Amino acid sequence: MKKLRLATTSLAGCFGCHMSLLDMDERLIDLLQFIEFDRSPLTDFKTFRQRCDIGLVEGGCCNEENVRVLRAFRENCDLLIAIGQCAIMGGLPVMRNAIMHAEQPLNECLQTAYAPSETVWNPACRIPADAELPLLLDKVYTCAEVVKIDYQIPGCPPSADALWYVLNAAVQGNPLDLPPELIRYD
Amino acid sequence: MSTTFTIHVDGAAIPARPGQTIMEACDAAGLYIPRLCDVEGLAPQGSCRVCTVRDNGRCVSACTQPAMPEAVIEHDTESMNRYRRDLVTMLLHEGNHLCPGCEASGRCELQAMAYRLGITDSNRLPYLQPVRPLDASHPLWVLDTNRCIFCSRCIRASREQDGKNVFEYVGRGIHKRLAVNGNHLADTSAQEGDHAMSDGICPVGCIIRKGEGFSTPIGQRRFDKHLIGEEIENKSGRSDLSTEEAQ
Ligand code: SF4
Ligand code: SF4
Ligand code: SF4
Numbered sequence: 001m002k003k004l005r006l007a008t009t010s011l012a013g014c015f016g017c018h019m020s021l022l023d024m025d026e027r028l029i030d031l032l033q034f035i036e037f038d039r040s041p042l043t044d045f046k047t048f049r050q051r052c053d054i055g056l057v058e059g060g061c062c063n064e065e066n067v068r069v070l071r072a073f074r075e076n077c078d079l080l081i082a083i084g085q086c087a088i089m090g091g092l093p094v095m096r097n098a099i100m101h102a103e104q105p106l107n108e109c110l111q112t113a114y115a116p117s118e119t120v121w122n123p124a125c126r127i128p129a130d131a132e133l134p135l136l137l138d139k140v141y142t143c144a145e146v147v148k149i150d151y152q153i154p155g156c157p158p159s160a161d162a163l164w165y166v167l168n169a170a171v172q173g174n175p176l177d178l179p180p181e182l183i184r185y186d
Numbered sequence: 187m188s189t190t191f192t193i194h195v196d197g198a199a200i201p202a203r204p205g206q207t208i209m210e211a212c213d214a215a216g217l218y219i220p221r222l223c224d225v226e227g228l229a230p231q232g233s234c235r236v237c238t239v240r241d242n243g244r245c246v247s248a249c250t251q252p253a254m255p256e257a258v259i260e261h262d263t264e265s266m267n268r269y270r271r272d273l274v275t276m277l278l279h280e281g282n283h284l285c286p287g288c289e290a291s292g293r294c295e296l297q298a299m300a301y302r303l304g305i306t307d308s309n310r311l312p313y314l315q316p317v318r319p320l321d322a323s324h325p326l327w328v329l330d331t332n333r334c335i336f337c338s339r340c341i342r343a344s345r346e347q348d349g350k351n352v353f354e355y356v357g358r359g360i361h362k363r364l365a366v367n368g369n370h371l372a373d374t375s376a377q378e379g380d381h382a383m384s385d386g387i388c389p390v391g392c393i394i395r396k397g398e399g400f401s402t403p404i405g406q407r408r409f410d411k412h413l414i415g416e417e418i419e420n421k422s423g424r425s426d427l428s429t430e431e432a433q
Contacts (some may be wrong), residue, residue, distance in 0.1 A: 044411055082308070085286060088311055095284070097315045144309040152306050156286035183301045185285035186292065186404070 001034070003170060007077060008040040011066040012093045012140060016044075016157040017084040021056075023160035031164075034171040039076075048076045051138025054170055055079070058157075059086045061141040062093050065134035070170075071152045074147040081166065081176075082143045085156045085185060094155040106138055151176050155184045191255035195239075196262050196375075207222055209237060209248040212261075218372055218415035220270055222389055223337035224249040227381075230347060234277075234337055236270050236299065266381055271303045272418035274389070280360075281309045282332035289400060290391030293408025296335055297390075298414035323370035327383060334392040336366045344382035351378045385386055 010018055018041060024031070038052050039045045055077030061067050075082055085091040103109045114120065114127045143149050153166055162182040169176050188203050193211060202211035207230065209219050210256035214358060232247035239248045251255065266316075277296060285291045322330040335353070339362075344352040344381035352374045356365040368374040376383055383393060 023363055085284070088309070089283070089285070091286070093312075094315070098282075098317050101317055142309060142313065145312070147309040152308055154306060177304065178306055180301045180304055181306065183306060185283075185300070186288075 003034055003036040004051060004054060005038045006035050006040070006054045006056065007038045007048065007073065007133060008042065008050040008056040009057035009058065009069055010041060011057065011069060011085060011087070012062035013086045013091070017058035018156035018158050021163055024164050025160070027164055031167060035167065045144050048072065052077045053079060054081065056081050056083050057087050057143055057167060058084050060090045060143055061137060061146055063136050067146055070143060070146050079150050079170065080147065081151045081153060083158055083163065084147045085154060087143045088152045088154055090140045090142050091156065098141045105135060106133035118160045153178065159184065193253050193257045193259060195259045206253050207249060208239060208241065208259060209253050210252045211253045212248065213418050216419055216421055218418040219248045220302065220415065221249055222299060222335065223296055223339065225339050225387070228339060228342045231338060231342070234273070234335070237356055239266065267303060271305055274299050274303055275305055275311065277335045279313050281334065282315060284312070288333065288391040289398065292402065292404065292408055292410055294391055295389035296411040297416060301409070302413045302415060321366070321371050322377065323347050323372035325396070326333060326378060327371065327376070327395055330392055330394065331364050331372055333390050336364070337360065337389055339389065340382045340393060343387050344380065347381035350375050350380070352380070352382055358378050
């Protein structure tokens with residue numbers, strides 16, 4: 001049987017969803033009989049080796065690099081699955097969208113984070129602007145706002161059981177539909 | 187003389203009494219119809235439409251529609267459930283529902299309904315991400331109206347049970363929002379013991395009691411162990427429903 005190729009990435013996420021992947025414990029070994037990792041923080045490949053059957057995306061898009069990576073995933077994966085609340089609805093980072101209605105939302109966001117205050121020591125009022133840093137987007141976008149997403153595994157993070165269920169279903173060629181007891185938004 | 191009659195829900199014969207709504211008859215028979223704005227002890231108002239069923243072909247809200255003899259009702263079918271999924275999805279997209287940071291998570295009826303209806307599909311609708319006010323003025327409760335689903339349970343409880351009018355809606359359409367009878371909640375007559383402020387009235391995390399935080403561990407919260415509606419399904423057990431095919 002040909003192994004399925006799996007790629008994973010973390011965009012504007014905390015890596016908690018990837019921790020949950022590892023939380024599958026010894027089931028990962030079973031899974032490795034049917035799945036091969038391509039581009040992923042687990043292999044440390046920074047680009048795609050080959051076209052992949054499945055892409056798992058953690059985190060939404062808060063900067064231009066996130067958008068580039070997400071588009072590369074869409075181009076190179078047959079089935080693109082958003083995992084976790086950050087990828088699905090923005091998660092914690094999306095809280096910054098509460099100020100997107102301001103006149104200059106990005107400026108307000110950076111000022112809130114970096115302007116000197118009781119909790120910020122920054123006398124020169126410097127805001128990080130190194131050319132190496134990806135540019136921040138005006139607001140945080142969900143994955144589905146940027147590319148077509150085929151399925152979502154909710155949770156923060158999704159449980160190892162939920163991830164296992166969907167990957168196993170994909171390997172078996174079964175419908176991915178999570179049963180209600182594995183659907184969690186927290 | 188009050189006589190019972192029969193309604194036919196998805197092919198099952200359900201006994202009903204004159205004056206009962208479709209939902210009351212189904213509840214008594216252990217058949218759960220999803221609902222959000224209806225709650226035990228308050229007059230039903232049929233506004234969330236999650237309990238929509240087809241009654242002799244017409245879409246009606248089961249919590250307000252009287253059961254009529256020999257009515258043929260469509261309830262747990264792919265088409266009705268898709269309709270319910272769309273309604274609940276829209277509620278989740280209309281407000282800010284950041285469940286991981288919400289104290290109601292695990293006991294929230296909106297979230298539990300989304301689980302029951304299996305909402306995992308890829309987003310077709312935008313998230314509106316409103317910026318509605320947060321009112322932390324009162325010593326006992328916080329109001330985060332970004333999570334309000336406009337079920338009116340607090341409005342009805344305050345009016346019907348407490349004889350007050352602490353809550354009301356202002357604005358129309360997409361601009362409609364929950365308001366209090368004063369500048370802030372602290373300026374109203376809301377107080378400890380009010381039915382409107384009690385557990386189980388606000389189905390979501392809009393009315394939050396201060397000082398509780400995430401007091402119940404994950405795994406032991408209301409909807410961690412069972413689906414919403416199972417308490418009704420288990421009350422009288424569906425096995426004793428007579429299905430017409432079986433007869
Ligand atoms: S969904 Fe939760 S666990 Fe996953 S990346 Fe976001 S914050 Fe981390
Ligand atoms: S009110 Fe319910 S659905 Fe909304 S964030 Fe809180 S737990 Fe989630
Ligand atoms: S505050 Fe809660 S109870 Fe009141 S209308 Fe909003 S969701 Fe319903």
